[in-house]
Amino acid sequence: MAAIDPNRSTFVQREYRWIERSDPTVLAKYPAALEVELPANLSEASATTLATAILAAVKNPAMAFEVEIEQLIFLEDLDGAPPTYTVYADEYAANGRVVRVEEFQVDWMNGITKLKVRG
Secondary structure, X not given: OOOOOHHHHHHHHOOOOOOOOOOHHHHHHOOXXXXXXXXXXXOHHHHHHHXXXXXXXXXXXXXXXXXXXXXXXXXXXXXXXXXXXXXXXXXXXXXXXXXXXEEEEEEOOOOEEEEEXXX
């Protein structure tokens, strides 16, 4: 029988468990900043790493877009890293801007995916 990691055991037995990262300078500069919540089944170390990386990424202002594509995105498409796209939108002066997917919703019936991207 494999040994049980006592730290992991304690972490998963807590009814509510989360890792939180915040930076008061971001809220001071951007009072309308949104809280980012990513439900996931991660170890405490992985959750800490992810929360730190997300905070570092969003501290620098970037354009955010909601777009709809006529393509289905599957979880396997996120293996390794979130997909990136190059935006061409004259009305936003964003031609050639590379953005990464932060969230997506798949409409299976219509074969489209709604993306929230930032970059």
